[in-house]
Amino acid sequence: MRFTAQGDVGVGPGAKKVLDVIAGLNPRLNLALGDFGYKAGLEKEFCGMVTGKLGGDFPYQLITGNHESNGEDGDIEKYVRCLPNKLPGLEGTYGTQWRADVPEQNPVVRFILVSPGIDFKNGGPLDYSRGSERWRWTAEAIDQARAQGIPWTVVGMHVPCFSLGEKSCQAGKDFTNMLIEKKVDLVLSGHDHVYQRSHQVGLGGRCSELVPANFSALCLTDTDGNLLQGSGTVFVTVGVGGVGLYNVENNDPEVGYFSAWSGKNRTPALGTLDVTATASELAARFVPAEGYSFTDSFIIQRK
Template sequence: MGSVGYRVLAALLVAGCSLGLAACQEQQPPTDGRAVHFTAAGDMGMGAGARSVLEVVSGLRPDFNIALGDLSYKAGAEQDYCDVVTSKLGEDFAYELIAGNHESDGSEGDIDVFAGCLPNRLQGLQGTYGRQWYVDIPLDKPLVRMILVSPGLEFKDKDEFDYSRGSERYKWTEAAIDGAREANVPWTIVAMHVPCFSLGHYGCEAGQPLTNLLISKKVDLVLTAHEHAYQRSHQLGINGACPWIFSGSAVRSCIASTESQVTSGKGTIFAGVGTGGAGEHDLSGDDPEAPYFAAWSAANRNPALGTLDVHITEGRLDARFVPVSESGFMDHFSVVK
């Protein structure tokens, strides 16, 4: 099967699963007709890899895409990058941005310029697009609150985004999560460029206070990039035997579930999707945090560029990594109410 045919098959697997495969039988129709469909990946660039991933996104036909930072990797090329995106996805597609370290300080692009040529197209956005914002989707009777933050980054205006415990940005994030719960929004997803947990060479650049806040608040899914690889954790949870989760090690009691289908409210899944086109880093299965991870793809193991494809209904969240070719790595997981 050619790559185009494979992408069509992947789209069918996620969207309808009408082919009768066992993995698809986890998918359930929405209970009231509402559904949200989005894709997400970071670390893109403007080369053949990025263009291939954008073609996959185009074939999946999501409602919107979250670009998890590190866009053009080239100073002064903001419009060129925007042109690559719109040539594949269309001028009016909601290609939503959060900054990465390559464009936060303006060294290889300027997030504010990117935000000008790839503007927000989601209704009801609160905050500063490209830096720190959230939005409820759909605006009327929302299914999910998407919260996007920028820990570990410094912007060219010297605004260092501090998410230490008790800081204004920490409190903003906490209030955004609590507000979703108070409004009875079924799902909460947080996205940012830098991870805390990784099998690569990065440490907890997101910061342990923010990371533990997200876990303690039982955010359903956290999306990151920065490490050029795909790495999906088990569901991690804080409990009496695990009051705080530290990076750099793994404690079994901090793993709420190792199943591919988990229950919402028990903990948080972290999905690093730095597979948007710029190539992959090596990861290590001997990393001290390895017991926290359920699946991973890297330059030295099952390398694959691709996107995370996420479908949400009131009762479940289904996510699947869709690679650019039939020989690529695949992964899927679900969170149910």
């Protein structure tokens, strides 16, 4: 089962180049990780650009970013209407918080898309604090996937927690550590306009939690490109879906958590993450758009 993922898209030439890459890869679905048109009133133009490149029936699956969540630079409700859900069996509120197993019968991946750390029209962020309803919904979706024997669990959201770009831990330290504690295989985000992929990180022993803006080698569980499921979680930020890039800070205190990164000042590239999941392995690679050369890849093997 093949899927692609990226966020921070826009409607310019870069966005069209990335959509061309997606079309060429021919995935089963795409996860659009928020921040779409970047301006109010561009919803139909954005949707037309996507369907023009990928077709009206393609599952271009949305989770809101901060630019459309509160309505100031677009409206997630309008995006949801013109790029509706195409996955059978989806549960939750599409565009805001949802999950789906793919394929619906004998699934290989459970996708869990959530929206911590961004403001909505009511003036504040949704509550993903420890023990909240949305926290429990996420935790139960992860636990149920494992209980049902679904090989892979992928969580997607707009904001990252730790990053070499400009952003801080908007996803929340506790929520991020919960995903690690439950050994989610892959966590995807956008928001920072960079590409960055972590080593496998895990809790236990002398690593009780990951603390933002700090680094502890005790939380690293594997640091090469061939990883084993259950050893830890891989975090990938793919905020390079078409708009302008941010710099990466090579001396950031969190740099020790990362295996690969790209930004405006270091091998810049727009593009998409391309993931192929089977019952035995999850293989991912970064595919650059035309005119860029940066690449990255990793494999997680099932025990």
